[in-house]
Structures are given as C-alpha cells and as structure tokens.
Amino acid sequence: MSNILTIDSVSKYYGKLKALNEVSFTIPENSIFAILGPNGSGKSTLIRILANLITSWEGDISYKNISIRNKENYINNFGFIVEDPSFYEYLSAKINLQILCRLTNSPFSRIEEVLSLVDLSNRKDELVSTYSYGMKQRLGIAQALLHDPKILILDEPNNGLDPVGVNQIADIIYRLSHEGKTICISTHSLNEVDRLCSDVAIMKKGSLVVAKNIRREKKVKRFFRIETFDTSLVLSKIKNFRGVSVLTAQSNSIIVSQSAKSIPLPENKSFNKIKSIKSIQSESDLIEYYYA
C-alpha cells in the first residue's frame, strides 16, 4: 500500500512552547489512520497545519510525494473537521453547504448526496441552531465530503456523542473507507482506535511516541485495567504473578501488562482470591504507549 501523506519532521512553536517536536510518520492510502494522544499532545496543531489554518511551521508535509508547500491546491484533496463542527447557525444546513460548494465549485446536486449519506436529508431546510450535537457532527462530515476529497481528516469526531451517535459516525467512516477514501481521525480514545483503525500514530507532549499498523501485529502482551478498593494491597500481591508488570497505578485503578503466554489474569484462581478487587477489564494494546 502506498503512502498518501508523509509528515516529515514537523515542528511548531507557540512562542517558547514547542507544540510539535519534529513529528514524522506516514499515512497509507485507503487506511483508517488514528492520531492518538491525550489533550495537549499536538494532534489538533498538526491537523490545523494540514488544514492551512496554521501558516507558520517547520518541516515538510507531502501529499502523494509532492510537498504541500509547493502545491497550493493540495487542500482540494482534503476534507476536514477541525475540532467541534461549527456552522452558520442562523442558516439552514442546505444554505451552509451551498456556501461551501461555492468555494470549491462543487455542484449543488452534491449537497443531496452527502446529506443522504449522513442521514440528514429530511432536516436540510432547518436552521443548524435547531440541530443536536450529533446531527452537527454528521453535518460536519457532510461538509468535509462536499468536494469529494481523497483524504478525510476528522478531529475527535466522537467527542461529546452518545453511544448511538458514536455508532452512526463509525458506520459512516466504514462506508467511506470501503468507497476508497483515506480517513485520518484524531482521538484520545483507545477503544475508538481499536474498533475503527488500521494504523495509528501515538503522540505525547508534541512528540511522536510510535507509529504502527495495529492489524498486522502479533500479540505478545495483553493489558488489563484493575479497579480496586485498596491499590497498595493489590500491588503487593500482583508483583508475585509471573509475566505481570504494572504499567500505571492510580488511587483506585491499576493498569498491568501480562505476557500473552501466561494464563490471562481474570482466569487465574490466585488472582481472583485477592480481596478488594472490584473488577478487571481488558485494555487496548496501545495503552502501553499511552503511558510510555
């Protein structure tokens, strides 16, 4: 699979603060790629650079091996949702999309297509101010698709959505991926990455921690989150289990890794005898990098 986007040593300073520190990774064509990281990790800054909202930065970004610095119209190939979807709320969804169609010379007939894709056709004439957050998020995807871009960049598309909304967005992302679009989502949710994505770049404090394909990798470790009433007691007990190591411990919660060869902790009788354990749940493999 060839790479559609190459991020090469991209740095960005806000005064003395380094928001991005020589970040480099590639996004394969037709992948569902996640940029994962906690708040303040630089995900949104990187997306704003791609969206041409931040104009001064260092390094290089190439779209299909051509630097975006030399290709003014590269952005024609991109569709964005940057942060929350923001619209002219005093206008209807249809007029909002007409405004955006004019900027890319897209035919107005495209409006009906993208609205039906996100299931908003029957509400197109209503003011956006009457929309729920989930509907605005779907309208955000519709506006990003208006000019039929090759790559869709969605900044935290599930932020603030209820489980129904999350599923709706996931369905749309799968459908678009099947249509051949490359989709890049930024998120801080490991579950979202596990569920949706084929590739991931994990960022922390403006730097890249790791970039990898998560589907191809063979499992060598499994991860668990243990909820407990007495963290110190549980910590003292589990250090005796072979192949188990503690990743992070907080007041009522411990995250551990365990060798894939050992009996999984929830099935281990000795582990289940430890008092003060509230629950144990599997965690994403990516959590290791998250707490690195």
Add this chain to the structure above:
Amino acid sequence: MLRSMLINEAIKTLKKKRTYISFTLLFFLVPLIVLAIGNGSGYLEMQIYGQLKDSFIVFGSLTNGFLSSYLIIAILVGQMPFLATIVAAEIVSGEYAKGTFRMYLSRPVSRYKVLFSKLIVVIAYTIIMMFFFVFYTLGISCLFLGSGDLAVFHQGLLFLSDGDILWRFFLAFAISTGVMLSISCLCFMLSTFFKNSVTPIIITISTVFIGSAISFIPLEIFELVNPFLFTGYIDLFLAAFHDPIPWDIILNASGTCMVWSLVFIYISFYHFNAKEILT
C-alpha cells in the same frame, strides 16, 4: 471565485438580524423627529431665527422638508458611527468566535479574497446605510413638511433656493459617507484582531469620541493635529450647504479619510493573512 465569495458574504450578512438594526432604528426614529419638527415649527423658528426678527420680515414658515432634513442629519450624523460599526465589528471577529473560519479557510480559498469579499460587504453596507439615512430623512421630511427654500447659518443667514438644494444633499451624503467609511474600515481592521465583536465597537467609538473631543478643544496642538484626523470631519457635511462650497477643505478631508481607510485596510490584510486560526 471572488464573485462566489461575495455572494457568500452577502448571504451571511443579509440573513443576520443585526444587519437591519440601523435601518429599523432610522425607519421609526426619523418620522418621529419630522413629526415633532412639524408640530413645533413655531417654537423651533423662534429658537433658531428669533434674534433675526429685528432685521427680517419673514412671510410664511421657514420650516419645511429641507430644513427638517438638514437639522435631522446634523443631529444624527454624530450617532452614525455607532451604526456603521454594527456589521464591520462582527464580520471577521464573529467567524473567529463561532469557529466557522475552521470550516471556511480549510478549503482552497485565498485569504486575501476572503477578506476582500468581507471588506466589499462592509463598504456596501456603510454606503447603503448612509444613503438610506440621508435620503429617507429627505423623503419623509418633504412628504410631511413639503419643500421650499432652506435657510442656514453660514457667514450670516444664507437662503438656498428650492432648486439649489437637492444636489447639496447628494454632496452632503458623499462627504459624510467618506468619513463613515473610514470609521467602518477602522472597525473592520479591529475585527481582524479580536475574537468578539464588542471590543472593536468599543475601541472604534472611543477613537471617534477622542478624535471629536480633539476637534472641539481649542488648543494649539489639537488644532495642528485635527486636519489629519478623519474624526474631525464627521460634521463636514454642513459644508455642502455653504456658498461658495469650500472645495479645498472637502478635498483635503476626502484625502485624509482615504489615506486612513487605506492604512486600516492594509493592516487588516497584513494581519489576517498571517493569522493562525486557533479558535
């Protein structure tokens, strides 16, 4: 592309309720003042021309549509900067505040063209608003009070005949619009700096207030500076009713207003083009 952007900006502006505040206010206020002038014409004439009774014998009434328009424009022109800022203050800052620039500018558009289309809308709004102000006032005044000669004070009492007045209102409109455009451009420039529309309005009105104060305070330093400030020309429209018309003063004022407007526009474009959209 520029045409498409102009259509977009026109739609965005025309669909906003605040665009119509100035027109609505003038629509109701002007007839009320005209009616008040019509009803109190005797008292008004005594106040304005009373001291001239010993020198002149006036047959009929001096109060007519032209005098009424002249007075209303003189009274309200000082308040027009407030109305001129309504659209200009919000046109850029509103997009920062609501985050719509994230959607609008992440498309293949030139920022220069985006800002230019917004500037055209601000200029068009200011011209239309001033046109409405001057000629709606004139229309309503003449409708209620009829036409006739206009008596104004300029180096004594100056009577302008019925047929010599209308073009002077067009000139008054042009002069006052020139000054209002400078005020709109100042507010437009401030709008590119701030993420709310209140701050540009406050700074613009404060600037007009301070500039007007400078033109009224008889200090040598202020008198030196005043010709170079656009704020000193807010009431220059009165010159349109002088005889002869002081064209040199009007041209100087026009030049000053134009230079200030161009400076404000240049700063707006320079700042907006490099601005990082972080909201």
